[in-house]
Amino acid sequence: xxxxxxxxxxxxxxxxxxxxxxxxxxxxxxxxxxxxxxxxxxxxxxxxxxxxxxxxxxxxxxxxxxxxxxxxxxxxxxxxxxxxxxxxxxxxxxxxxxxxxxxxxxxxxxxxxxxxxxxxxxxxxxxxxxxxxxxxxxxxxxxxxxxxxxxxxxxxxxxxxxxxxxxxxxxxxxxxxxxxxxxxxxxxxxxxxxxxxxxxxxxxxxxxxxxxxxxxxxxxxxxxxxxxxxxxxxxxxxxxxxxxxxxxxxxxxxxxxxxxxxxxxxxxxxxxxxxxxxxxxxxxxxxxxxxxxxxxxxxxxxxxxxxxxxxxxxxxxxxxxx
Amino acid sequence: xxxxxxxxxxxxxxxxxxxxxxxxxxxxxxxxxxxxxxxxxxxxxxxxxxxxxxxxxxxxxxxxxxxxxxxxxxxxxxxxxxxxxxxxxxxxxxxxxxxxxxxxxxxxxxxxxxxxxxxxxxxxxxxxxxxxxxxxxxxxxxxxxxxxxxxxxxxxxxxxxxx
Numbered sequence: 001x002x003x004x005x006x007x008x009x010x011x012x013x014x015x016x017x018x019x020x021x022x023x024x025x026x027x028x029x030x031x032x033x034x035x036x037x038x039x040x041x042x043x044x045x046x047x048x049x050x051x052x053x054x055x056x057x058x059x060x061x062x063x064x065x066x067x068x069x070x071x072x073x074x075x076x077x078x079x080x081x082x083x084x085x086x087x088x089x090x091x092x093x094x095x096x097x098x099x100x101x102x103x104x105x106x107x108x109x110x111x112x113x114x115x116x117x118x119x120x121x122x123x124x125x126x127x128x129x130x131x132x133x134x135x136x137x138x139x140x141x142x143x144x145x146x147x148x149x150x151x152x153x154x155x156x157x158x159x160x161x162x163x164x165x166x167x168x169x170x171x172x173x174x175x176x177x178x179x180x181x182x183x184x185x186x187x188x189x190x191x192x193x194x195x196x197x198x199x200x201x202x203x204x205x206x207x208x209x210x211x212x213x214x215x216x217x218x219x220x221x222x223x224x225x226x227x228x229x230x231x232x233x234x235x236x237x238x239x240x241x242x243x244x245x246x247x248x249x250x251x252x253x254x255x256x257x258x259x260x261x262x263x264x265x266x267x268x269x270x271x272x273x274x275x276x277x278x279x280x281x282x283x284x285x286x287x288x289x290x291x292x293x294x295x296x297x298x299x300x301x302x303x304x305x306x307x308x309x310x311x312x313x314x315x316x317x318x319x320x321x322x
Numbered sequence: 323x324x325x326x327x328x329x330x331x332x333x334x335x336x337x338x339x340x341x342x343x344x345x346x347x348x349x350x351x352x353x354x355x356x357x358x359x360x361x362x363x364x365x366x367x368x369x370x371x372x373x374x375x376x377x378x379x380x381x382x383x384x385x386x387x388x389x390x391x392x393x394x395x396x397x398x399x400x401x402x403x404x405x406x407x408x409x410x411x412x413x414x415x416x417x418x419x420x421x422x423x424x425x426x427x428x429x430x431x432x433x434x435x436x437x438x439x440x441x442x443x444x445x446x447x448x449x450x451x452x453x454x455x456x457x458x459x460x461x462x463x464x465x466x467x468x469x470x471x472x473x474x475x476x477x478x479x480x481x482x483x484x485x
Contacts, residue, residue: 024381025411025485031379035354035389035406039470042348042397051352051389057411057484058380093381197378 026147027059027094028194059094059192061180062201065173065209068127068152072168072214076255078161082114083128084211086173088143089150092201094193097144098175100136102155105170105210114157114169114213122152129156142178155211165217165253174208181205216255218308223248224264239321243270247315253308260303262315263295270319277301278316291317348397348472352404353390358383384415384483391466392475402466404478405433412482414459421478424464430454433461 025031032054040046068085075082090096102117121143124130133154134141143151155171163169180188180198182205192198224247231240247262266272277289279301286293287302294300301315356376363369376385389404404424408414416439419426427436430444442454464478 023485029411031409031411031484033354033356033387033406033409035352035387035404037350037352037389037391037402037404039350039399039402041399046401047349049350049352051354053354053356053387055356055376055379055385058378060380060382199380 024060024093024147025057027057027092027192027198028196029057030054031057056196057093058196059096059179059198060092060201061096061177061192061198061205062091062203062207063096063098063175063177063205064089064091064203064207065175067173067209067211069211072212074216074255075159075163075169075213076217077112077159077163077215080158081129081156082159082213084155084157084171084173084213085122085127086153086155086209086211087150088145088153088173088175088207090145090147091203092177093147094179094196094198095144095146097142097178099138099142099178100153101138101174101176103172103174105172107168107170107212110164110167112160112163112167112169112213112215114171115160117155117157117171119173120154120156122154125152127152127154129154157213159213159215163215165215165219165255167215169213169215170210171213172208172210174206177205179205216253218251218253218255218257218306220257220260220306221248221250221252223250237321241321242273242318243267243321244276244316244318248312249303249306249315250312251306251308251310256305256307258305260306262301262303263298264315264317265295265298266291266319269322271322272299273318273320276316276318278314279303280314289315348393348395348399350399350402350470351392351394354406355388355390357386357388359386379484381484384481385412386479386481388477388479389464390475390477391470393470393472396472398469398471398474400469402470404464404466405461406463406480407433407461408459408482411485413485414456414462415481415483416456418481419462419464419479421464421466422476423467424478425467426478427463427465428454428459429461429463430458431460433463436461436463 032052034050034052036048036050038048065086065088068087073084100119102119119136120133123133155173179191180200182200184200184202186200188198227244228235228237229242230236230238272291277284289301291299299317303313357373358376360372360374361369393399427438428442429436430442443451444454444458445451462480
């Protein structure tokens, strides 16, 4: 017989019962009260009586899910298998098994829709998706957690190539008790550990948390121009004239371009002017810029890591026309 | 219907203790019973608070422990003392112990010594001494004053919360 009785726990319990704590007595525990009486009868004998009563601790069903990443997870448009890390914790007082579901949450403002999302166990223990992580399949490998135990789970999604810089993508992971769910106080007779009644706690037998991705992109606008100075003045491209190339890299966006290198071949029939490479107006060291060393026949300038918010980088070098 | 159910539960849960000396005049019969409040909400939203046997209890619930006594036989008994250790996993509720014609004291040392709450002391880890808190209580004791006549019956009680 399966009886469902709706009762108000708030009235039955003190505030302490609203959520299970580490000290919560485990479901199925038998608590016994043994009272004794000692007295003297009319014959002067001292006698003792004992009487006991016991009850069984019911199972309080509670679960919490908390998003573990400390800030929005940075992703780039078109990237695959990006991870949101969650922790599912059994905050009830008995072993329970939980069904997991992920769902799209649409944030306000600029957003994108994470695609091909799947839930994985953090088998590798890295907190981000790894190929050895085991795929979660509802009804097949639902996690079973003992009292107060938790498990890290990953929601792994792809980011569409159309996602704009700073766009947010949100996914909610929900864990639902397989022992009992419903409104606070719903009793599921005999459904708990060792056949005790299971009672839905303050979480309603389910918990959820939303994790957030944010797109961080960097765009580089690249321009090149040249000025010619003739030997006798003017700007005719004659033999012996000097050509100054001016290359400009303008970053934009909220990410960084890392290990950025500019390579520009020196045109045929020209000769590189030694020592002419300037970066933002200053001569470069050989470690930063060179001709015909890093790249044969070309000027190479290593700009390093460039934030999207950085100002334009200007590289200049000169050649003479043979 | 409800009263029948409660009666059955009491019979199931409670240990009626009969002495080997039951046939002799003047013995004290003892019974321990646990109760809890249960609020039932009808479909129309009406709430009913019932006192029901504490057969299945959720953590955080306050259990009302009642110890009933009755003098059986035709001779009185004297110097009756009822002692009840706070059950494991439970915590005494401050001010909840009661009982007619009883001097009530508590123990914080498993029943070796008893005192009233204002005189109960426990040692802190650093060796200093403080007044005991209800969570420190290990045992409740009721000293029943005077002579208990044949047929006399009474109840002593305290509340404790399931951790």
